[in-house]
Amino acid sequence: MELLDDKMRVWTDSAQYVKPSPGVYVLYNRKKDPIYIGYTDNLEETFANYVNTEFDGSECMQKTSLYQRIFDENPKEVQLRLIEEFKKETGEIPRCNSEIKIETH
Numbered sequence: 001m002e003l004l005d006d007k008m009r010v011w012t013d014s015a016q017y018v019k020p021s022p023g024v025y026v027l028y029n030r031k032k033d034p035i036y037i038g039y040t041d042n043l044e045e046t047f048a049n050y051v052n053t054e055f056d057g058s059e060c061m062q063k064t065s066l067y068q069r070i071f072d073e074n075p076k077e078v079q080l081r082l083i084e085e086f087k088k089e090t091g092e093i094p095r096c097n098s099e100i101k102i103e104t105h
Helices: 043-053 075-090
Strands: 023-028 034-040 066-071
Touching: 023 043, 023 075, 034 043, 034 075
Parallel strands: none
Antiparallel strands: 023 034, 023 066
16 A cells, blocks of 8 residues: 555665655555654655664564655645545554654644
């Protein structure tokens, strides 16, 4: 289930080579199930941190095999919209998002 209009990328192969721009990203497990929908003001910095710290001990996010990302000037709005769309379609939010508090309107 791909959530973004971006090609699916292998996590560690290209995660370190993104632009330092705001954006939204979706992390997927090996089965291509979305496990986390995130946003950041700097994709390069966020991804470098994830790679260098191996997701800072988050067992859920450590299952990441693939990802998609898009650049957007309003990443938080896009993230919330994607989570809502995912919830409408599946009845739940991505597994790793459920481990953290999601701010809604």
